[in-house]
Amino acid sequence: MDERFPIGPFVHTGEVTLAQREKWIQDIAELPERAREAVKGLSEEQLSLPYREGGWMLKQVIHHMADSHMNSMIRFKLALTEDTPTIRPYYEERWAELSDSRDLDVEFSLQILDALHRRWVFLLNALTDADYAKQFYHPSSEETTRLDYNLGMYAWHGKHHVAHITSLRDRLGI
Structure with a gap:
């Protein structure tokens, strides 16, 4: 297993169906409880362990998810209200080094x-097919991303980071 990508990279090709969106929305809905369960019972010392050599501490992973998902929701709202x-963009690796x-x-x-x-x-759950077709432009990657695809990216993102924590727990038996 690649410790950087314990569930593999995000991959989705073709159209995003209603059923797929519903599955991804469910993943988004379940993330907070999955994250809470992933760190349940860990001591401060254990939360300070990196999930892999050269990786973030487990606590940084949790804080990163909050930072990243706040940014994603803002991107959704921008795409829904602007053309x-x-x-x-933001430097997530720099944010992860801040004291909070x-x-x-x-x-x-x-x-x-x-x-x-x-x-x-x-x-x-309130968005229409037309809403999910809206998009935003990311100047760093120079890519335009549809909201339905971004939904999938963030459903994966949460599971990806929870797996960082749970795979370390499994490896260490904690």
């Missing part, structure tokens, strides 16, 4: 994920 907006990502109790980001995902799922 193919250019989104604002390195030192703050993960409970705060778990609470953010819970509230954010409830609101995000509510929005996602």
Whole structure:
């Protein structure tokens, strides 16, 4: 197993069907509880372990999910209210080095994920096919991304990072 990608990379080709969107929305809805379960019972020392050599500490992974998913919801809202907006990239690796990502109790980001995902799922369930076809432009990758595809990316993203935590727990028997 590649410890960087314990569930493999995100791959989706072709059209995104209604059934696929519903599955991804369910994944988004379930992420906060999965993240909470992944770190349940871990000590502060264990939360400070990197999920792989050269990787982030487990606590940084949790804080990163909150940061990243907040950014994603904002990108959804921009795409829903503007014509193919250019989104604002951010340096996730630099954000992960800030004190709130390195030192703050993960409970705060778990609470953010819970509230954010409830609101995000509510929005996602209200979108039409035409809404999901809207897109945004990412200046770093120079790619235009449809919201339905981005939904899949973030459904995968949450599972990907939860697997970082659970695969380390499995390897260490904790």
